[in-house]
Amino acid sequence: MAVEQFQATAHLQSGTLVKVRSRGFEFTLDEPAELGGTDTAMNPVEALLGALGACQAIVASAYAKKFKVQLDDFWVELEGDLDPDGFMNKADVRCGYSAIRYTYHIKSESAQADIDAFIAFIGTKCPVGDSLMQPVALQLAGVVHEK
Amino acid sequence: MAVEQFQATAHLQSGTLVKVRSRGFEFTLDEPAELGGTDTAMNPVEALLGALGACQAIVASAYAKKFKVQLDDFWVELEGDLDPDGFMNKADVRCGYSAIRYTYHIKSESAQADIDAFIAFIGTKCPVGDSLMQPVALQLAGVVHEK
Numbered sequence: 001m002a003v004e005q006f007q008a009t010a011h012l013q014s015g016t017l018v019k020v021r022s023r024g025f026e027f028t029l030d031e032p033a034e035l036g037g038t039d040t041a042m043n044p045v046e047a048l049l050g051a052l053g054a055c056q057a058i059v060a061s062a063y064a065k066k067f068k069v070q071l072d073d074f075w076v077e078l079e080g081d082l083d084p085d086g087f088m089n090k091a092d093v094r095c096g097y098s099a100i101r102y103t104y105h106i107k108s109e110s111a112q113a114d115i116d117a118f119i120a121f122i123g124t125k126c127p128v129g130d131s132l133m134q135p136v137a138l139q140l141a142g143v144v145h146e147k
Numbered sequence: 148m149a150v151e152q153f154q155a156t157a158h159l160q161s162g163t164l165v166k167v168r169s170r171g172f173e174f175t176l177d178e179p180a181e182l183g184g185t186d187t188a189m190n191p192v193e194a195l196l197g198a199l200g201a202c203q204a205i206v207a208s209a210y211a212k213k214f215k216v217q218l219d220d221f222w223v224e225l226e227g228d229l230d231p232d233g234f235m236n237k238a239d240v241r242c243g244y245s246a247i248r249y250t251y252h253i254k255s256e257s258a259q260a261d262i263d264a265f266i267a268f269i270g271t272k273c274p275v276g277d278s279l280m281q282p283v284a285l286q287l288a289g290v291v292h293e294k
Contacts, residue, residue, distance in 0.1 A: 003230045003245070008193050010200025011222040018204045020197030022189040027174035029201040036209055042169040044202035044275050046155050050167030051198060052285075053157025054176040055191035057165045059234070062183055073293070075158040080283075083150045087206070087274050096277030098150070101288040109294050119290055127234050128191050130243030132283040136227075138199075138276055141248035143266055146220070147256050 017041070035084065045097070049078040053102065055128035060104075060118070063125070067118035073107035100132065164188070182231065192244070196225040200249065202275035207251075207265070210272070214265035220254035247279065 008022040010029075016037035017030045029044050031037025042050070053076035064071045079101050086095035104122070108115060123129060155169040157176075163184035164177045176191050178184025189197070200223035211218045226248050233242035251269070255262060270276060 002232070003228050005226050006190075006192050006196060006229055007224075007226050008189070008196035008200060009222060009224050010197055010204050012204040012208055012218070012220075016205045016208050018201035020189075020194070020201055022193035022197060023179075025189040025193075027189075027194075027197075029198065029205075031205060032170075037205075042155070042167075042172040042174075043153075044198040044205065045153050045278075046169035046172075047167070047174075047194065047198040047201070048275050048278060049153060049155035050157055050169060050174075051176065051191040051194040053155060054165035054167055054194070057157050057159040058163045058176075058178060058184075058191065061159055061163050062234075071159070073159075075156060077154075077156050079152050079154050079288075081150050082153055082274060085149070086277070087209075087272055089272060094277055094281060095272055095274045096279075096281065097274070097283045099284040099286065101286050103289045103291060104287070105291045105293070107293045115292065119287075123285070123287060125234055125236060125242055127229060127242045127244070128195050129285055130233070130241055131192075131195060131279055132243075133285050134241060134243065135282060136244045136279040137246040138270070138280050139246065139248045140251070140266075140270060141226075142250045144250060144252045145262065146252070146254045 045080065045082055049080055049100065052100065052128045052132065053078045055126045056122055059122050059125050063121060064118065067121065068114045069110045069118045070108055071106065075105045077103045077105065192229055196227055196247065199247065199275045199279065200225045202273045203269055206269050206272050210268060211265065214268065215261045216257045216265045217255055218253065222252045224250045224252065
């Protein structure tokens with residue numbers, strides 16, 4: 001393969017409710033009341049943590065066999081530090097996450113050395129993790145204005 | 148406010164299906180067949196684009212009034228460049244997005260100058276966008292191993 005393009009759309013509904021779509025699949029995001037929303041779904045920064053954990057879980061699923069690790073269960077617990085004053089325009093701080101910590105929960109009877117090598121590997125092959133650790137070039141490609 | 152903690156979990160189900168949860172809300176992610184999945188949901192890198200667009204849409208919703216912009220409709224179209232050879236461990240390329248382009252679709256009869264200032268502002272206050280543009284410190288906080 002070579003560089004591929006992935007796509008999604010995000011459509012604002014009423015209030016802060018947003019419908020996210022990609023390839024016919026969809027989910028909704030919202031904000032809790034204290035961030036100005038109607039609290040009908042998790043918010044984008046929580047979904048970002050979830051996408052990171054899901055990406056790590058899929059890397060784990062894809063590489064378990066190669067590392068001779070039998071995964072009886074695998075889940076990721078994530079926590080990120082973010083100052084809402086950035087988004088709220090109340091302080092000159094970064095708007096996004098300054099740090100994200102994750103804990104792997106693994107149920108396996110495989111050899112400890114194999115599990116250790118496997119765990120060390122997962123973080124190095126995660127597309128969402130890499131997109132957060134190294135800068136991504138974001139560009140406003142255009143504005144389509146309808147009256 | 149000050150720095151706050153946001154949380155989520157990602158639990159691997161069968162195959163590459165992952166259940167993402169935060170504050171009692173949930174959605175699922177999967178991979179298409181060509182990336183080893185069962186194609187029952189969008190994948191984490193598509194969800195990442197969606198979370199970015201949703202975050203921009205929520206910033207738009209939150210600041211429209213301040214910029215005297217009446218939003219009759221607002222949606223974001225996103226596309227990112229990613230080489231799956233990174234995740235597949237087939238080439239020494241970065242695993243994540245190298246670039247993400249987004250197009251705003253806005254329906255509004257407000258003054259063009261107000262819309263222009265509003266559009267320029269949105270990108271600067273988006274927590275997910277900032278998390279992608281500037282490096283985030285990712286840390287494996289622990290491994291909970293059950294046999």
